[in-house]
Amino acid sequence: MRTSNTEAATTGPEVATDTAALRRNVAAGAIGVFVHWFDWAAYAYLAGTVADVFFPDEDGTTGLLAVFGVFAVSFGIRPVGALVFGPLGDRIGRKRTLSLVIFMMSGATLAIGLLPGYGSIGIAAPLLLVVLRLIQGFAAGGEFGSAASFLAESAPRHRRGFGVSWLEVGSLLGFLAGSFVFLLLSTGLTDDQLVSWGWRIPFLVAAPLGVIGYVIRNKIEDTPEYRALEANDTVPRSPVRELLRTNKRQVLQAAGLMAAMHVPFYMVLTYLVTYETDHLDHSADSAALLSTVISLLGLVLVPVFGMLSDRVGRKPVFVGATAALLVLSTPAFWLMRTGLAGTWIAGLLLGTILAAILGTYAVWSAEVFPTRTRQSGLSIAYNITAALFAGTVPYLMTVLISATGSTLLPGPYMMLFAVGGLVAALSLKETAGSVLLRPEDVSEAPAERG
Known part of the structure; x- marks a missing residue:
């Protein structure tokens, strides 16, 4: 038995596929x-x-x-x-x-x-x-x-x-x-x-x-x-101990994917409103409207990119998005300084890149962990990177721009995390369509795992 x-x-547990269950x-x-x-x-x-x-x-x-x-x-x-x-x-x-x-x-x-x-x-x-x-x-x-x-x-x-x-x-x-x-x-x-x-x-x-x-x-x-x-x-009786003993590499890889999501998310959807009003002299109404449109664009594109990752793989979508973030972040903030039209073009461009990252980072992170430690790995990687890099975006941008006088700084800052995301993504195998439950998840010796 x-x-x-x-x-x-x-061989992969059966998952309900009827529309109502989904x-x-x-x-x-x-x-x-x-x-x-x-x-x-x-x-x-x-x-x-x-x-x-x-x-x-x-x-x-x-x-x-x-x-x-x-x-x-x-x-x-x-x-x-x-x-x-x-x-x-x-x-x-x-x-x-x-x-x-x-x-x-x-x-x-x-x-x-x-x-x-x-x-x-x-x-x-x-x-x-x-x-x-x-x-x-x-x-x-x-x-x-x-x-x-x-x-x-x-x-x-x-x-x-x-x-x-x-x-x-x-x-x-x-x-x-x-x-x-x-x-x-x-x-x-x-x-x-x-x-x-x-x-x-x-x-x-x-x-x-x-x-x-x-x-x-x-x-x-x-x-x-x-x-x-x-x-x-x-x-598992001690998931964290098991995670740190057998899945440290996966924690670091997931953290790289997540940090590459957190920083552009908070930069584009929260800090950008303050950036427009404080440094570009745009009205608060105009800044709020752009933020709303970017969010609406994300609602449409995030599941599209998620679906695309099912067809072509997580790696092509995520690597493409982070490479675009690396190349286009600083030019986007330069474009914002040319006027309102430039701000909208740059904002929508960054919103599209963000949507591609949002559509793939979570599923790829989930697939790299074994079932036994999946929730521990996801929770720890996500929340530590959020505490370190997400909520600090507005504060750091305010301090750095004030200290240097350069309004282009948000671009290089996002580039830094795009590099981290690329390194993590290139170190990972493709996991689209993989079976989540692995032989080691149901091995005969759970006691030895902690």
Whole structure:
């Protein structure tokens, strides 16, 4: 019996291919990142209002810095969440961690929406805000690894790139939804109404979305690969120790792919708005419109590039995208200085390159890890690179441009990470269409692995 289980497992578990099952799995995997990015965008756009509510005794700049400090703290704790939820998913399954992280994120988001301001409870208000943002960041540290592992293991292997690409579609949709809600609030409410109660609306809206996500995730089955580990009694007891002993190379390779995604993502979709207004003298409305159009372009192109990677391979798409980023980053920022039309052409060009990276990096990263340590590897690589390179983009660009006076610096900075992505990609084998469950995943000696 044990032999037959192993043979069946290593030939590739059967994955449901009917349209309804695929849609359910995609929804279960993507809704958590949607909720996370919706909350992220709402908090970022409402930073000034949140500062008035929770830090009213500070002057405008100090209060805003305090709000972004709280934001940074929630970002910094993500690697801790990754170290908890990554191994947990390898030990108890993708489904359970998917349900747990969205429950924690939506619960903390609801609590922020109901939190009294400084005027009601004094210093307890900002302290509680910090605690709730820490809970959100801790849970977010487990979201990507859980969702990417689930989507990769749930999709048919010849459509895996397309299936996993919807993870990033969810993040772009969440970002756009948060921006849209902020637009409605800022145009439909007075400043007093926004400070009094309007700022709470996005956080209260995110809570039922989280409940819906929890219900969807709680009803799905775990992935065929993880169930094969259970059937063969080879679920790892110490996934991180096993990861560091046998898959250090894969962690570094995945980190290279992910860093090459994080930096252009935050450069193009977040910092570019500030860059346009501060250094190109474009209006805030024009900058916000370009950011929205780039996000809409990504919604269309990310699954297209995911599908393309299923047909021609992960390596040609990702290498082509990072090579383009290496060659075109600095010329793109030079083009932006020629005027509004140049800014739009450059922004859309960088958005297209970013979409190609987003469509391939997650599925390729998932495929390089064995099933036994996949969620641990994805979670750790993603969140450590995010903490080091993603949230620091706006701050570093502001400091470096101020120190040097050169507005071209974002280009060389992205080139640096494009080189890292290329090195990682060229060191990897092609994995499109590969079987995710390997013979070593269901070996006879799990105890020896830790």
